[in-house]
Amino acid sequence: MSEVSNPRLLYKSVPRGYPIPGENLIYDTSRTIDLENVPLNGGFLTKTLVVSPQPWLRERLRDPERISYSTPMRLGHTFVGFGLVKVIRSEDPDYPVGQYVVGMIPWEAYTVQPWDGKQISATGKLPAFTVDVDAMSMVKVAKHPTIPWSLFMGALGGSGQTAYMGLKEHADMKAGETIFVSTAAGSVGMMVVQLAKLAGLKVIATAGTDEKVNYVKNELGADVVFNYNTTSTSDVLQEHGPIDIYWDNVGGPTLEAAIENCNLHARIVACGYMSEYNDEDRYGVKTLSWIFKRRIHIHGIVTQDFRAKWTKQFFEEVPPLISSGKIKVKEEIVHGLENAATSWVDMLMGKNIGKSVVIVAEDD
Ligand SMILES: NC(=O)c1ccc[n+]([C@@H]2O[C@H](COP(=O)([O-])OP(=O)(O)OC[C@H]3O[C@@H](n4cnc5c(N)ncnc54)[C@H](OP(=O)(O)O)[C@@H]3O)[C@@H](O)[C@H]2O)c1
Structure with missing residues (x-):
């Protein structure tokens, strides 16, 4: 029996001022998923390990009519942000079981990939300065022998x-x-x-x-x-x-x-x-x-805009600086998807020191 709970963070309503967990963002435990039998339709099933509370996601929770540099998040759907997932079942030879992937993901315990937002995004015409966030590519990553996954959310991820x-x-x-x-x-x-x-x-x-x-x-x-x-x-x-x-x-x-x-x-x-x-x-x-x-x-x-030019040099230079202690990294780690909304809002309010990270599940 592989029917398990599939909790998620639900984007319920557009915030005015700071988002309110429990009002604008709901921790929803109503859904289940059959991990062994859920149809994959040629895709793959992932387990979410880590998500990254980032300031720019605040702009996505806006009136969809308002233009900005990122596409708005879809009301009534799962909150989407950066995170790390692991493939646990697959029908896609490019994403075998055990593969780790980072990218924009629904903040939920388990996801059939590609998730629905990816399939429907970019249907309308966007201004040249607007990034279609849901359509951004997922990037395969390998486990580092000494550097924990959480650092790929901050010092070795978007912030670094x-x-x-x-x-x-x-x-x-x-x-x-x-x-x-x-x-x-x-x-x-x-x-x-x-x-x-x-x-x-x-x-x-x-x-x-x-x-x-x-x-x-x-x-x-x-x-x-x-x-x-x-x-x-x-x-x-x-x-x-x-x-x-x-x-x-x-x-x-x-x-x-x-x-x-x-x-x-x-x-x-x-x-x-x-x-x-x-x-x-x-x-x-x-x-x-x-x-x-x-x-x-x-x-x-x-x-x-810079990734194509600088990513290789970044990964050659920065991990050794961290491993050798020449760059020190501080993290504000919380555990559990149920605490993700609060962690995000706390960061927006300045309660964090260093990078805010949410560990959703252990990598077993
Ligand atoms: N352009 C890009 O591609 C890109 C990529 C990543 C991040 N960013 C930007 O980089 C900045 C930092 O992001 P981060 O992820 O490193 O977040 P962070 O600094 O870890 O957390 C946000 C910090 O903002 C400060 N803050 C909150 N409200 C403020 C206010 N009203 N006035 C001034 N400061 C306030 C708080 O620090 P204090 O307690 O010190 O005020 C809070 O800790 C953000 O503006 C983010 O949008 C841009």
Whole structure:
């Protein structure tokens, strides 16, 4: 008898402000699945091992009419995000039993692949800047002898790749220069801080609590670290700047202060706007004229665009830096799909230090 429960995270309603677990996102235990007999129709059956709470998924929970850089999630369906799965039955010779795969997956215990969202996506015409998220390819991965799967959600996954590829492509880092990094205690931020230190830069970093400030200073080795909730960003940058590079994870008033404290020919890597994802009131940055006066280059990035160019070099360089301890990785791990919504919202609210990861099932 192989009929088992197939719990999932259900996207129930569009959130206003921070999503509310139990209201916008429901942990649904009503479904079962027959693991031995469920029809595969030439596909394969996967067991979900790990999922990755990421900020950009917040934008997907929107009114489907509103255009953005990612396609909206489908209301009334299973929440879809990045994760790692293992093939447990297969009719597809490309995906044999035991194969590990990463990609955009429904957050549920078991999935018949390709899952239904993949089959119906990309039916409408999308603007050129919009990524059809559900249609993104699944990538086969091999187990690393020493590095745990969870790291493939963060330091060796989207966050690490974003930091590494964004810096390579647009920061033009030179030893002795000064970089300013926001959300420095988070998943992308911790990688940017350490890669910049390894490249010989002076790092000014900010985070939202004193505990995070201590972590970034004492464990990541940033030179100047402050809590932006209790200290003026402008004052710190005036004292310790000017800055040659700003790694922007937040937008808003922090970006305003950074622009005002840029050096001639500074580079800004616009990676994300955490200050806006849960707040429909947009902050009006008042220092924009410094962009031309100081000949500042602002580069908006989406990591997907860089993967073909940088993935090989990333996997040659970064895993050894982690294995040797030259790059330290912190994770905020929770166990159980039932805790995935809370883990995600906690991260959006800034309760995480390092990369938030949800272990859904052990790899047995
Ligand atoms: N462009 C891309 O391809 C790409 C890829 C990956 C990630 N990103 C972006 O990178 C950024 C960081 O992502 P992550 O995965 O590493 O998340 P993270 O930093 O681990 O977690 C998000 C952090 O954002 C901060 N935050 C929350 N609300 C904020 C607010 N109102 N104002 C300022 N900061 C706020 C919190 O840190 P504090 O307590 O320090 O405020 C929180 O810990 C996000 O903007 C994300 O969208 C972009």
